[in-house]
Amino acid sequence: MSTVRNVLARARFYVREFSGEAAYDRYVAHARSHDPDAEVLTRRAFERARTDAREADPREGFRCC
Secondary structure, rough: HHHHHHHHHHOOOHHHHHOOOOHHHOOOHHHHHHHOOOOOOOHHHHHHHHHHHHHOOOHHOOOOO
16 A cells, blocks of 8 residues: 555656646745745746746747737
8 A cells, every 4th residue: 555655646746746736835935944924926926927937938939829
């Protein structure tokens, strides 16, 4: 049973990393470690800022949609 649980935990880790879901968790941990009283963006605001930054990057090339 431990082996199955270990495999599932690793699979979950890779899926979260691949999908970008873990990025918000890393952001919150980083913000809290540097200033525990700092205001942290909501997940929605974080994802919006991430998307805006990605779309503004000229290395991404032209995207119409």
